[in-house]
Amino acid sequence: MSAPRLLDRIERYFTLAPLADARVHTAGPLRVPIGSAEWPYPARPEPGREAEVSLADVRAAIALQEQAGLPVALEWLGDHCRGLAQVARQAGLVVDELPLLVADDPVEVLLPAEVRLYLVGADDPRLGLYQRLAELAFANPRPAVAVPAGAGRGVPDVALDDPGPTELPPTEVLRERVATGRTVMMVAVDDGQPVAIGSHQPVDVDGTEVSEVVGVATLPRFRGRGLGAGLTSALVEHARQTADLVFLAAGDDDVARVYERAGFAWVATSCLAERPTH
Structure with missing residues (x-):
């Protein structure tokens, strides 16, 4: 195309x-x-x-x-x-x-053997925790995919603190989106702890499905192990079961080059204008 x-x-x-x-x-x-x-x-x-x-x-x-x-x-x-x-x-x-970038000829990127990947359901009691994980990871912006080995060492961890589903509920919007399949969420778990999160969001575009990969994030202490790359690979594989076009916006040029090595093609530039943060 x-x-x-x-x-x-x-x-x-x-x-x-x-x-x-x-x-x-x-x-x-x-x-x-x-x-x-x-x-x-x-x-x-x-x-x-x-x-x-x-x-x-x-x-x-x-x-x-x-x-x-x-x-x-x-x-x-x-x-x-x-x-x-x-x-x-x-x-x-x-x-x-x-x-x-678009998923042109995706290359499978495997997660470390000790990490398990789960598809998140709307009734998952830890859905609110996963949402908190994404907030914490994005509040500490460092590369979340394929950074050099050891780069995560010395980075202070972020306490996830799972207080239980009654104290950390997900937003009802997220629960409804997951329930209807408009958000497909995956979480990577290491030793029982969720450490990375990501989603793809399918939309029917004039009779064929298109999906955007969004929100791929890893907690600081767990970066440098390829979790983001492996999670993105799994999201693309899942999306391509029904979508004929999968795309994403990379955080910067360096991250884009990582995705290119994983089989993505850089097709354009997405511009985002926001209020300045102080």
Whole structure:
């Protein structure tokens, strides 16, 4: 499939993905999904209208998100509108450019022998714990896939502290998404402790399934063992049982190169504009 055709299908995926969770408002050519703060979606330009987005449109989208108590975020394919980054910066947002890759010829990456991988069900009593794992892992951002051996040594661990399902419930949005198959979650467990997490999110795109791999994260002390790479490989294998296109956005160029060695192809750049953090 040609790169333009791939990007068209990915754009279509992003158009359809919010519809089950949010009402889509408009701010000029921007689509602004308004739903639960537990599962927010960024605003995106209407496909084919990226170049029309003005500073007033971005500010209007920001106002809609703020009124709904949602995080301010705008996302688009950089290859379709290079001028939008400047508009977003004028609105006070910080723009990150993330490599966008598709599973072209995936290579199986095995997890360490002592690590077990589980498909998470909606009734799993530790679902809230897995959600907390992802929050903790992303709060300590270091490479989560295929870093050099030993790189995780000396990194302070994060206490997961499993207080039990009655004290650490998952969000109802997550439970419902897992129950309906709109989020397929896997967890890697080492010696009974969940240490890495990841998901893929399938969407029916005009009669064929497309899925995005998201949220692959490993707790700091367990990095450097290839857990993220192995987990991603398993997610792609699962997704490709029903999806004919699987894609992901890598955190940076170095992580993208790791995915390329695992059989992914770098096809575009995904731009994400957010409020600056202080």
